[in-house]
Amino acid sequence: MRLQVPAALLQVQYRMHPALASFPSAHFYSGRVRDGVTALQRPAPPGLRWPSPLQPIVFLNVHGQESSGEGNSKANSTEAALVVRVVAALLAAGMAAVDIGVVTPYTAQVQLITRMLQRMPPNPSVLQGGGCGVTSDARGVEVKSVDGFQGREMEAVVFSCVRANAQGQVGFLDDWRRLNVAITRARRGLIIVGNTATLMTDPHWAALITNLQERGLVTDARAVGLNA
Secondary structure, three states, rough: OOEEEEEEEOOOEEEOOOOHHHHHHHHHHHHOOOOOOHHHOOOOOOOOOOOOOOOOOEEEOOOOOEEEOOOOOOEHHHHHHHHHHHHHHHHHHHHHOHHEEEEEEHHHHHHHHHHHOOOOOOOHHHHHHOHHHHHHHHHHHHEOOOHOOOOOOOOEEEHHHHHOOOOOHHHHOHHHHHHHHHHEEEEEEEEEEEEEHHHHOHHHHHHHHHHHHHHOOOOOOOHHOOOO
């Protein structure tokens, strides 16, 4: 894996909403990265009831179980189903598919989410008015591994963590560089889908989840308007 931290640290970031940048700046860079954009320049993506409208980041706690896929890669069907619901809500609210990215650490989860998105029909509410069909087609949503998204950015990013087990094993999610990459791809909104009980066994994930809990940003799907 070649995720490298630059030797010369960029002092000002122009990608993310300040609320998205606050944790990585404090935790990974000792607060040395300042914001070159304002919240007004990065409005929250439509389609979700964000717990804090001025902080377009949310951790959706999921009580699913991981499974082993081909080559011992991991997948989590409960998380995948919620990711698809999040994407559907964003598309229904008018976001373009090309502005939404799904990031996940495991190839098996990439494949599962991709299959589920390919089965989604176009959203009729977006299609009305003509000429907008491409923006509603979930097949245009990019789904990649964390490594595959390095150096990329999207308006909204949905991150599926996958790992959920009674042993508290997080696998290579324990690499803080992967965590840093995953949570710094979004410009306007970040939705993390994961199992807090498993992830809290890792110190970096525990720091992130605790930070989000203190900000009131850890909740469930129903709270953000994604009813079953």
